[in-house]
Amino acid sequence: xxxxxxxxxxxxxLPFCVRKCRYCDFNSWAWTGQDLRRVVDALLLEAxxxxxxxxxxxxxxxxxxxxxxxxGELARLLDGLHEITGFRDSSRETTVEANPESLDPxxxxxxxxxxxxxxxxxxxxxxxxxxxxxxxVHGPAQALEAVQTARAAGFRRLNVDLIYAFPGxxxxxxxxxxxxxxxxxxxxxxxxxxxxxxxxxxxxxxDAGRWPEESEERRLLLFQETRRRLAEAGYGQYEVSNxxxxxxxxxxxxxxxxxxxxxxxxxxxxxxxxxxxxRNLADPEAWRRCVERGEDPVAEIEEPxxxxxxxxxxxxxLRLPWEGVDxxxxxxxxxxxxxxxxxxxWQRLQDEGLLVVDAGRARASARGFLLLDxxxxxxxxxxxx
Ligand code: SF4
Numbered sequence: 001x002x003x004x005x006x007x008x009x010x011x012x013x014l015p016f017c018v019r020k021c022r023y024c025d026f027n028s029w030a031w032t033g034q035d036l037r038r039v040v041d042a043l044l045l046e047a048x049x050x051x052x053x054x055x056x057x058x059x060x061x062x063x064x065x066x067x068x069x070x071x072g073e074l075a076r077l078l079d080g081l082h083e084i085t086g087f088r089d090s091s092r093e094t095t096v097e098a099n100p101e102s103l104d105p106x107x108x109x110x111x112x113x114x115x116x117x118x119x120x121x122x123x124x125x126x127x128x129x130x131x132x133x134x135x136x137v138h139g140p141a142q143a144l145e146a147v148q149t150a151r152a153a154g155f156r157r158l159n160v161d162l163i164y165a166f167p168g169x170x171x172x173x174x175x176x177x178x179x180x181x182x183x184x185x186x187x188x189x190x191x192x193x194x195x196x197x198x199x200x201x202x203x204x205x206x207d208a209g210r211w212p213e214e215s216e217e218r219r220l221l222l223f224q225e226t227r228r229r230l231a232e233a234g235y236g237q238y239e240v241s242n243x244x245x246x247x248x249x250x251x252x253x254x255x256x257x258x259x260x261x262x263x264x265x266x267x268x269x270x271x272x273x274x275x276x277x278x279r280n281l282a283d284p285e286a287w288r289r290c291v292e293r294g295e296d297p298v299a300e301i302e303e304p305x306x307x308x309x310x311x312x313x314x315x316x317x318l319r320l321p322w323e324g325v326d327x328x329x330x331x332x333x334x335x336x337x338x339x340x341x342x343x344x345x346w347q348r349l350q351d352e353g354l355l356v357v358d359a360g361r362a363r364a365s366a367r368g369f370l371l372l373d374x375x376x377x378x379x380x381x382x383x384x385x
Contacts, residue, residue, distance in 0.1 A: 008273055009255045010056035010085060012043060012077075013266030014063040015284045018101065018137045022205070023163070025197035027268030027282050028064045034284065040073050042291040044080040046265045049296075054263065055090035058252035061116070062095075067102040071110040078114035088115045093251040095120050095159075100138040100146035108153035118157040118250075119150045120190075126177040130166050135201070147184045157248065159188040164226060165219050166194060167212045174222065175229065182233050187248040191226050192241045193219055220370070240319045240372070257316045258326075259333070267297075275309060275333075277302045306334040307381045310341055314362070314379055318372060324356075324363025338362065345378040 016031035016039075017024075059081070069077065074096075082088045095118040096111050103121070111119070125131050126140040138146075150158055160181050164174050181189065196203045196213065205211035214222075227237055235243035239257060242250065255262055264271035267287035270279045281287040281299045290297040304312070310330060317325035330338055339346050339357075349355035354368030354375050368375050 007055060007057055007090070007261075008271075009058040009060070009252055009260065009262040010051060010054060010081075010087065010091075011252075011262055011264040011266075011269055011271070012047075012059070012061045012081065013264065013269040013280075014039070014043075014061065014066040014069065015267040016068050017063065017065045017099070018068065019135065020201070022133070022135045022201040023194060023197070025200050026064070029284055031068055036069050036073055038288060038292075039284070040069065040077045040080070042288045043077060043266055044084065046291050046297065047081055047084045051085050051263050051265065054085040054087075056085060056087055056263075057090060057092055058255060059087050059091045059094040060097075060252040062097045062120075064097075065099045065102060065122075066096050067098040067107050067111075069107075071104075071106040074107055075110040075114045078111070078116065082115055091115075093118055093157075095250065095252055097122065098146065098150070100142040103146040103149050105149055105153065108149050108155070112153045112155060117155070118159070119155045120159040120161065120188075120250075121146055121150065121186075122161045123147075123181065124161060124163045125166070126180055127166075127169075127173060130169070133166070134163075144180075144184070147186070157188070158186045159190060159250065160184070160186045161190045161192070163192050163194050164222050165214045167214050171218075171222060171225070175225070178226065178229060182230075182235075188242070188244045188250060189230065189235055190242050191230070193223065224370075237321060239321075240369075254320075257320050259313045259316055268299075275303055277304070306336050307341060310334040310336050310338060311379060311381050314338070315376055318362075318364045318368075318376065321364065321366075321369050324361045327357075327360050327362055342379050349375060349378060 013027065015027055015029050016034065017028045019030045020028060066074070087094065094116050096116045097120045099122045123143040124134060124136060126143065128139055131139060147158065162177065162181060196206055202211060206213055230237065230243045234245055237243050238249045242253070261273045262271055263273070264280065266280065267284040268280055268282035270277065278301045279299050280297045281290060287297045313325055313330045313333070327338055350357060353365055354371060356363050356365050364372060364375055
């Protein structure tokens with residue numbers, strides 16, 4: 001277990017995708033011919049103003065679909081970011097997200113050559129009918145090929161994103177997908193339960209009665225069996241949806257879960273430094289024009305009070321089953337004592353065997369981890385008044 005790095009990490013957002021997947025609630029927009037060169041120029045301008053000499057401990061280039069950029073633009077982006085932030089000398093992990101339809105050998109080679117050392121691949125499913133229902137652009141064969149492309153380009157660290165709980169699917173088909181992905185031996189695997197976020201096409205379909213949702217019972221069964229199979233294959237669960245071989249946890253995402261600091265560049269990118277949070281303008285055109293005018297593309301800045309900051313530490317930290325929340329660090333960051341602020345739930349949750357407080361840390365018990373939403377609800381600041 002390592003403490004959060006002291007210098008802020010760096011997140012860079014590329015907001016465009018070929019089209020919008022039905023379940024997606026990220027700040028992603030269908031690409032309709034916008035000039036991607038200008039997007040890279042604007043990202044570098046924003047980096048120059050907000051991240052000069054940052055020397056970030058980790059970097060994550062996400063989206064959207066960063067690999068929508070041609071290889072030359074990916075190289076220019078990484079070179080520019082290095083010139084401005086010095087990340088190649090400071091970053092212990094530089095991840096780029098990629099989608100199978102656009103990860104060709106040129107792009108993969110450019111990423112590897114210009115500073116990325118980890119690739120996160122959006123595979124989601126190996127079933128044609130599931131990918132179609134999600135409105136994904138690629139098919140199963142392309143996903144498998146993309147893994148080979150990444151390896152051939154020299155990526156030793158690879159994450160594969162998968163989604164389970166497709167309604168009505170025979171669980172065996174999901175477990176076959178899982179086995180096929182494990183046979184590719186990625187170092188890291190993210191298995192997300194299909195979720196229905198406000199405003200997505202999937203949620204609208206469900207609400208219109210045109211898309212059934214898996215029962216809670218079935219979702220729990222899939223979650224538990226997925227964890228069991230991944231553990232058996234040597235992948236430890238270190239976060240609700242994230243599994244890794246020893247030493248292969250995503251260091252950048254751990255910064256978020258450990259309530260560390262990071263600067264977010266690009267349309268809609270969020271950032272957090274100390275007690276201050278900010279979010280950029282979400283609309284890619286509005287963000288770009290603002291940067292080009294020499295203005296700060298900020299949409300909102302928030303300075304939450306200490307109770308909210310403390311709760312948020314638990315919201316993030318309890319997602320980590322082995323490490324939970326460092327209580328001393330929480331006290332120092334917020335000036336509050338969790339045992340006092342969360343009273344009386346603090347003791348009750350321990351008595352009920354949901355929360356374990358031990359060796360200066362608070363974490364969810366095995367049962368508490370399965371009931372994480374209820375556990376967190378009990379700690380919500382409004383419960384304390
Ligand atoms: S490719 Fe990823 S970011 Fe783009 S729409 Fe699909 S899920 Fe969202």
